[in-house]
Amino acid sequence: HPDASSLGIVGAGVQAYTQLEAISEVRDIEEVVVSDLDDARVAAFIDAFEDRFDVREGSISEAGHCDVLSTVTPVRDPIVGPDDVGEHTHINGMGADAEGKHEIADEILQNAKLVIDDYAQCTHSGEINVPWSQGILDDDDIYGEIGEIIVGDKAxxxxxxxxxxxxxxxxxxxxxxxxxxxxxxxxxxxxxxxxDLLGLA
Known part of the structure; x- marks a missing residue:
C-alpha cells in the first residue's frame, strides 16, 4: 500500500534491521511491531530504532496485522497462519533461502496475490518451495515475477x-x-x- 504506515517484522536478527531501513525509505512507516523468541534481540532492535519509530515488541499476530509484514526467520514449519495477518496485509517472505524453509502457512500463499522474484529460485528454495514440491501450489497460484511488475507488464x-x-x-x-x-x-x-582488482592496469 502506498499509504502503509505500520510494519511488522517476525525475526529480530540482522535482516530485520535492513528490512526496516529499506521499507521506511519507500513508505512513511511510523509504527513497528517486532516479534522474536529471543528477548535480547528484540530489546536490541527496539533500542536501535526507538528514536525514529514507535517500535514495540508484539506477537506474530500483532506484527502480521500491520500494513506490511516482513518475515525474516530460518524456520522450516510455518509460523505465520491465516489468522495472523490482516485482510490487506502485504507480506515480504524473506527468510526462506534454502530448500525446506517455510515461514508462511500454505493457506495464505494459496489465497494471496503471490509475486516471486525468480521462478527457478523460488520454486527450489524460496518461501513457496515446500508447498510447491508437495503440489499444493502450482503455476496458477503465481501472479507473476517482480520484474514483470517493475517494467509494467503486470499491475x-x-x-x-x-x-x-x-x-x-x-x-x-x-x-x-x-x-x-x-x-x-x-x-x-x-x-x-x-x-586494480584483476591486475589489468
Missing amino acids: GRTTEDGVTVFDSTGLAIQDVAAAHVVYEHAEAEGNGTSF
Missing part, C-alpha cells in the same frame, strides 16, 4: 487486493546493480580507493 498491488505476498530469494543481478549504484556514487563524490 502491482491494487486497492482491490487482499493479502499480497512477495517471495524474495535475492538475485545476483540485484546485488550487481546495487553495487554499481554505490560505485557510481562513490566515484562521483570522490570516496573510496581505486585499485
Whole structure:
C-alpha cells in the first residue's frame, strides 16, 4: 500500500534491521511491531530504532496485522497462519533461502496475490518451495515475477487486493546493480580507493 504506515517484522536478527531501513525509505512507516523468541534481540532492535519509530515488541499476530509484514526467520514449519495477518496485509517472505524453509502457512500463499522474484529460485528454495514440491501450489497460484511488475507488464498491488505476498530469494543481478549504484556514487563524490582488482592496469 502506498499509504502503509505500520510494519511488522517476525525475526529480530540482522535482516530485520535492513528490512526496516529499506521499507521506511519507500513508505512513511511510523509504527513497528517486532516479534522474536529471543528477548535480547528484540530489546536490541527496539533500542536501535526507538528514536525514529514507535517500535514495540508484539506477537506474530500483532506484527502480521500491520500494513506490511516482513518475515525474516530460518524456520522450516510455518509460523505465520491465516489468522495472523490482516485482510490487506502485504507480506515480504524473506527468510526462506534454502530448500525446506517455510515461514508462511500454505493457506495464505494459496489465497494471496503471490509475486516471486525468480521462478527457478523460488520454486527450489524460496518461501513457496515446500508447498510447491508437495503440489499444493502450482503455476496458477503465481501472479507473476517482480520484474514483470517493475517494467509494467503486470499491475502491482491494487486497492482491490487482499493479502499480497512477495517471495524474495535475492538475485545476483540485484546485488550487481546495487553495487554499481554505490560505485557510481562513490566515484562521483570522490570516496573510496581505486585499485586494480584483476591486475589489468
